[in-house]
Amino acid sequence: MGIRRTEGRGRLYESILDTVGDTPVIRINRIAPAGVTVYVKAEAFNPAASVKDRLALNIIEAAEREGKLKPGQTVVEATSGNTGIGLAMVCAAKGYPLVVTMADSFSVERRRLMRFLGAKVVLTPRALKGFGMYSKARELAEKNGWFLASQFETKANADIHESTTAQEILGDFKGQRLDYFVSGYGTGGTVTGVGRVLRKERPEVKIILTEPANAALISSGKAQDRTGDGNPAGSHPAFEPHPIQGWTPDFIPLVLQEALDRKFYDDLIPVPGPEGIAWSKRLAAEEGIFTGISGGATFAVAMRIAEKAPKGSVILAVLPDTGERYLSTPLFEGIAEGMTEEEAELSRSTPTAQMAAE
Ligand SMILES: Cc1ncc(COP(=O)(O)O)c(C=O)c1O
Numbered sequence: 001m002g003i004r005r006t007e008g009r010g011r012l013y014e015s016i017l018d019t020v021g022d023t024p025v026i027r028i029n030r031i032a033p034a035g036v037t038v039y040v041k042a043e044a045f046n047p048a049a050s051v052k053d054r055l056a057l058n059i060i061e062a063a064e065r066e067g068k069l070k071p072g073q074t075v076v077e078a079t080s081g082n083t084g085i086g087l088a089m090v091c092a093a094k095g096y097p098l099v100v101t102m103a104d105s106f107s108v109e110r111r112r113l114m115r116f117l118g119a120k121v122v123l124t125p126r127a128l129k130g131f132g133m134y135s136k137a138r139e140l141a142e143k144n145g146w147f148l149a150s151q152f153e154t155k156a157n158a159d160i161h162e163s164t165t166a167q168e169i170l171g172d173f174k175g176q177r178l179d180y181f182v183s184g185y186g187t188g189g190t191v192t193g194v195g196r197v198l199r200k201e202r203p204e205v206k207i208i209l210t211e212p213a214n215a216a217l218i219s220s221g222k223a224q225d226r227t228g229d230g231n232p233a234g235s236h237p238a239f240e241p242h243p244i245q246g247w248t249p250d251f252i253p254l255v256l257q258e259a260l261d262r263k264f265y266d267d268l269i270p271v272p273g274p275e276g277i278a279w280s281k282r283l284a285a286e287e288g289i290f291t292g293i294s295g296g297a298t299f300a301v302a303m304r305i306a307e308k309a310p311k312g313s314v315i316l317a318v319l320p321d322t323g324e325r326y327l328s329t330p331l332f333e334g335i336a337e338g339m340t341e342e343e344a345e346l347s348r349s350t351p352t353a354q355m356a357a358e
Helices: 052-065 082-094 108-116 126-144 155-172 189-201 254-261 273-287 293-308 341-348
Strands: 025-027 037-042 075-078 098-103 120-124 180-183 206-212 267-271 314-319
Touching (some): 075 082, 082 098, 098 108, 098 126, 155 254, 180 189, 180 293, 189 254, 267 293, 273 293
Parallel strands (some): 098 120, 180 206, 206 267
Antiparallel strands (some): 025 037
16 A cells, blocks of 8 residues: 555635534444444544534524624533533634533533633532533523523524534435444434434434433433423433433433434434443544544444344444543543553563663
């Protein structure tokens, strides 16, 4: 093979915002079972490194189009991280102040990232779960006349996945076989937007939805209590804290409800957090594909499908973000800071530049 050459993207970008979307679909070459083809759509290639950059951009631009957001007006949102980071990137680029409310149970690097991108982060007690951060954001918006981004309810969320994520999948798989699309849900924007398009344009594709095994809200069959405006009236009874950050809040979001009502999934496969962590590690160490816990969990389900799928099947799993966002979480537990015994032995095996004995 000759040396690889690149030639630029053939355009100059007007703003960081123009780099959102068009993420690559990448084949899994070493850890997929023989006889099937598995691809991942790597959302970490977005500028703030997660799938949420898409909805962050559209929430702000839809509000601008509809006159709901005035120049300089503050934006506020409850978010476990990626939406906040995406909104912080968009608000920084467009000059809007941003306040994020966030339960103190989420990883510290997420808060620091948002502050680095110019946002203010108001912490809420973890005991009040997602519902606590959510009511705090609503109160702050009402009291101050701020624009509430409402990622769990806004039409702007699934719409951007319909007009970008889904179109990218159609384009990349044009003339190619695709049998399964695998996704988890946080707000449900990804599965709802992609579901709208696949059901119409590629009806042969089976949509596989997944959720945490210990917070299997949809599998429980219990409907979400809602207030008149569609907002959750309280925590869903099947919710338990789970390690898959970004997935399954403690209520069934209105954005996801459309996918449930319109049967945008053919199978629902709950996955335990530790299985997601194990697959995230394997994706990194054996494929060089770096994703977070939710990406590992989605991939775990893709692997279960791959084991049983007919020969020749093609599977696509969405990897929502980068593993770098999880340095202080169980994803990196057991990853040594100092040298392991094996590394120390390597060090001692040649004479120079050895570390002093402790
Ligand atoms: C890490 C992570 N994974 C998955 C998701 C799910 O995406 P969606 O909100 O489109 O359902 C999100 C967002 O909620 C996320 O932050």
